[in-house]
Amino acid sequence: MNLGFKNIACLALLLCNFFIVKSYAQTFIITSPDGKLELSVSLNNSLNYSLNVSGQAVLVDSKAELTIEGVDSSKKIISVKRNSVHRILNPHVQQKSKDVVEHYNEISLQFDNKQSVTFRIFDQGMAYRFSTQKIGTLVVNSELALFNFDNDHQVLFPEEKSFISHNERLYLPKLLSEISSKQFASLPLLIDVMHSNKTNTKVVITETGLRDYPGMWLKGSDKTALSALFPKQVLKSELKEKSDRNENIIKRASYLAKVEITANQAERNFPWRVIAIGKTDAELLTNELSYLLADELKIANPSWIKPGKVAWDWWNANNIYGVDFTSGINTQTYKYYIDFAAQYGLEYIVMDEGWYHLGNVLDVVPDINVKEIIDYGKSKNVDVILWVIWETLDQQLERALDTYEKWGAAGIKVDFMQRDDQAMVNYYWKVAEQAAKRHLLVDFHGSYKPAGLRRAYPNVITREGLRGLEHNKWADYITAEHNLTLPFIRMLAGPMDYTPGAMINAHSKNFNIVFDRPMSKTTRAHQVAMYVVFESPLQMLADSPSNYLKEYQSTQFISVIPTVWDETRILSAKISDHIITARRSGDEWFVGIMGNSKAHDFTVDLSFLSSGDYQMESFADGINSEKYASDYQINKQSVTRLNKVKVRLAPSGGWVARLIKVKVKVK
Structure with missing residues (x-):
């Protein structure tokens, strides 16, 4: 013992x-x-x-x-x-x-x-x-x-x-x-x-x-x-x-x-x-x-929040053509944007800078009738998002948002905050809350990175805070390598409003900086692939509707790509080199490939598909895309999960595929 x-x-x-x-x-x-x-x-x-x-x-x-x-x-x-x-x-x-x-x-x-x-x-x-x-x-x-x-x-x-x-x-x-x-x-x-x-x-x-x-x-x-x-x-x-x-x-x-x-x-x-x-x-x-790790949902019923694609005016400087009116900041031009959006099933248009007299977000310029534009859009199932400067909006916040709600606007694009001290961070939360009360979406531009607000207020559906396509209007540094760095870093924080979709495409040797008629420093297929690889529940079509109507095959392909996803699989990725992303929406799969400024050969293994037959439509760099960046080719073929598809990317190139499951006919 x-x-x-x-x-x-x-x-x-x-x-x-x-x-x-x-x-x-x-x-x-x-x-x-x-x-x-x-x-x-x-x-x-x-x-x-x-x-x-x-x-x-x-x-x-x-x-x-x-x-x-x-x-x-x-x-x-x-x-x-x-x-x-x-x-x-x-x-x-x-x-x-x-x-x-x-x-x-x-x-x-x-x-x-x-x-x-x-x-x-x-x-x-x-x-x-x-x-x-x-x-x-x-x-x-x-x-x-x-x-x-x-x-x-x-x-x-x-x-x-x-x-x-x-x-x-x-x-x-x-x-x-x-x-x-x-x-x-x-x-x-x-x-x-x-x-x-x-x-x-x-x-x-x-x-x-x-x-x-x-x-x-x-x-x-x-x-x-x-x-x-x-x-x-x-x-x-x-x-x-x-x-x-x-x-x-x-x-x-x-x-x-x-x-x-x-x-x-x-x-x-x-x-x-x-x-x-x-x-x-x-x-x-x-x-x-x-x-x-973000704050949990603050909106009691967020069912009104609708992701989608947007016809955007600012990047293309309202450079439309083949019409019988003078294009610019006027009601006819925005009805043209709405007609284009309706034709391709786009959910929204943005009215960017110029629709109001700067300094007063309720003082509409004479050539614009906002209510007429919004009502015209609703008749065609296209909603309107209104651009505003943050400081001017802040001076009139509740009155302005009440008016926008009365007009029937779908959301606001708030710009030029350029700060993230305590007071400015609180401004983001205030706008998100006040907009949600009125069922308005919010897209923050001139902003800091996403930092959790979107979970609490999912009406904050996307934001900028990155060097995107708009910089092509005044600089030559938006390269394929830059595009292949953003998803690994900035996109980890949340959705990014890069604003893709350039229809004028060039390589380094023939790229020019043209503010009113901008172009991309990548191939056409690279631009289309961004709609699969880059994440933004509110995804812009940055180019002119006239260009999209002219390039209708590209536009049609972009128009069917969802902006939110049921499943994502990364098939291969290397920072600044390439990304191969497969995403599912319902029974359809989309595969997007973006490459850097070197040519690439890939083999895409389709074993992520479920059993059965699929119809695959691909949008690829054209045979002459190494010389002419806008060249592309569209192919259709039947595939199953056993297939391995060979893909050739031009320098700064891309490839996109849509895979639709073939329904078995019941005898």
Whole structure:
């Protein structure tokens, strides 16, 4: 009996020592559901974490800290909660698929200063966010988010010059050590982590759940780390002389954000810091962390929200021809857009800049009758979206939206915000909420990246925040390589209004910058393939309706491509090189291939199809498309899931296929 007592006493002492050590070290391990990602979180003098992927280090001794005025920064853990979730979500506006798997493990650390931090780890990456239970007016003075990598890796760095930005950048390849502490970038950005065993892990850093708080940007450190910086609260700004959109920031606060926490709030959550992981390039294209971590649906019944395609006026400068009226910002021109949209089953047109006198979003120009245009559209099942400048709209917000609703408009395209400080982030949420009350869609241009708003308010159906086709009007840097970088980085954050569909196509040697008659620096098939590869539930047709009517075969092919999807499969992908995407809508499959400025040969394995026969119609680079980028060919053939289809892409080329299942006739 004495021997047993000693054993029990020794065991008790060992357990006591174990918990003392654990309490002192404050280290916690959490793994992804598939076991391939391992996160280590520790609290000594600071909150640190490290991340391994398949046993290889990615992040080491990274740091996270939130400093709130009047709250002691030194803290102790008073409770630890672990949780696991596995469920299927069904977004109302489907981007990649109708079923989104939410599967993660989670640890929450509660501190004695009424703050807590939660880490979630998925198979596709990890994220963390701070929360506070402190009531009253809180001033957030600073936030430390240090992403410290295991070694010196290449970054695709969307470098910025100012916090006043449309976030429309090129992705510049740089080593971490080459990025100084004075250089900074908007999000998302990508780090290509090369491991000692010669394998790679792709890391994309972004954020979601962004509300009542400034957006996060990243700067260099002259070493192997990136650290967050944030635009401080704007206290005073004014429009520049003779401008309705460009601001001078006159004064900023010394703090990042000021927030109100009421007694009936259980806690106040801050944004998620997202580290998306792709063990292959292709995995980045199906990553859903930005959506999964966002605030849940705020609209009671979103059934009125209708995705679709849009005939857009601004890119083509209303350059229509073969008509018996003078084209321009006038009622006849927009009726022509509506006629075109109706002919090809497009759901919307946009009335962009020029329909109102700048400075007053209710002062319609004499040549436009908005109500007549909207009523004409409704007679042909085509709805109208109205472009507005954000600041002018803000001055008249409820009155303007009430008027647009009365007119019968379907939505608004809000432009030139160019900021993501706390006040501007709150503006996005205000517009989303007020528009939803009136059943209006919202497309944000001149905007920051998607950061979770679309899950709470799916009427925010798409947004810009990328360097898209519009830049072809004044520059030559929208290359096929750029087009093949965007989906791996910017599209991971959410839908992107790139505005594809150029019908005038050229290669580098014969590309010209023509503002009023712009062209693409890719083949025609590359442009058509974007409608499958690029995600936007509201997808623009950027070129002139007259060009589309002339190029009716291309237009017909574009018109049948959905803008939302039941299922997405990435058959092959390599950043800046190529993407082969297969997407399903109902019983139909679409395959889109985009290539870079080199010619490519691919074999497309159709084994993703279900059993049975399919009729495949393909839109491919023409035999002369290497010389004449607008050349294309359309082919039809019968296929099954056993077929492997050979595809030849011209430089900056593309290929698209529509596969319709052949119904078996019942005798």
